[in-house]
Amino acid sequence: MANTCNCDQCELRSLFFNNVSKEELDSLCTLKIERTYPKGELIVEEGNEIREFNYLKSGLVKLYKSTDEREQIITIAKPFDFISLLSIFSNNVYNYSVRALEDSVTCNISITRIKDLIKTNGTFALELLEKMNRIADSIIIESLNIRRKHLRGRIAHVLLFFAGYIYNAPEFELPISRKEIAEYIGMTTENVIRTLSEFRKDKIIKINGKIIEIINRDLLERISQLG
Amino acid sequence: MANTCNCDQCELRSLFFNNVSKEELDSLCTLKIERTYPKGELIVEEGNEIREFNYLKSGLVKLYKSTDEREQIITIAKPFDFISLLSIFSNNVYNYSVRALEDSVTCNISITRIKDLIKTNGTFALELLEKMNRIADSIIIESLNIRRKHLRGRIAHVLLFFAGYIYNAPEFELPISRKEIAEYIGMTTENVIRTLSEFRKDKIIKINGKIIEIINRDLLERISQLG
DNA sequence: CGCGGCTTTGATGTTCATCAAGTAAAGTGG
């Protein structure tokens, strides 16, 4: 909850605040709030009023929708991704929830402050638009991609997603449960497990609890492509 | 292809150009290009360079991605929707295609002109951001909605989509083929037909070729909800 | 230590895609 002004060190500064003047940046800095969330904690709850624009400074979070007993994961965000995606400028309440998958730190700025900045700083507005656009794109395209794949292709996809996009390493610890994988790619927990076991038997991956090691990446990519 | 300056009459003006000054509007007006496309014609092709910002003035179009033999419909846009959705500010080539489902007229403005306007007119920038945000939201939410439904629920959904969102009438002519419905909601053509026939037998709808009449809307909505 | 949640495997049944085959409709060229 500290309000320290260390934006100079923030990696996001160069991505996000490229075109914000020194004065504006200082102003933002004094107004921004950092929040820390332990693993498992709720960061944003569907239906709550949107007061702040949030991005993820460190950690890992999932964005999801809850619909009667079942959760659907929309996407998984890593550091310097925006947590504020959907709804943020189009609605005054969140239409999705966010939960920390790992200990996470968010940086929050009042939404009205951001809106003022958009109005007064055109270059910032354009860059924000581009970034929001890019995020929405990737969610939509990924959703279409997942939908046209069979179970094996979906599991391959999600493994490559973690190994590539999130951790950039062939061996990693799954930050989500089998059940959450199922909620992410739209299948049942049992079939997630079964497919992972098949991949293990086929010597495509090694599994040790939540630790996954990708052995045959080429094959995994072919499976992901072909469905 | 006419370049007439009739923006005053355009219904979109009040939605889109609310915050554009008279001078800016005149300037846009002289620069805008209207294009007419007959039913079935390609409006935007995946991979082509993005030069213009487009919105739909009249008609109906589908946004879709082609992947090896198969098409996936992303969404269907009606008048005053933006055709420029994905990629527009995040990429310099289209990552989807657009085709006219009915005779359609688009209004096109140079993308650099729009970007200039964003930079100089903050209120416009914010409103554009809101609108783009809203569109991306609805596509993502709809995609999640469709994914968690069974075939009957998906068909119910798409029928209600046309009857409600597009035509606002219980009886309408389907602007797309059975095959395209299948491509929209991720199932096979045969099962689209089968499910429609079931609905007909169950006296939920009447079918006469492409003409659909919804008889039992309540039941259709329950089917759509429950999956 | 025992409870509840996560994981795993197997058996079973349902949903859905695929294949096949035929009819209707719509475009094409003489």
Next chain:
DNA sequence: CCACTTTACTTGATGAACATCAAAGCCGCG
């Protein structure tokens, strides 16, 4: 305008993919 081709539509039969149900082992946590 009619034969011809192609594309859309429709129904049934079959099998594969996948969900559901059941049962048992595992692990963390109070």
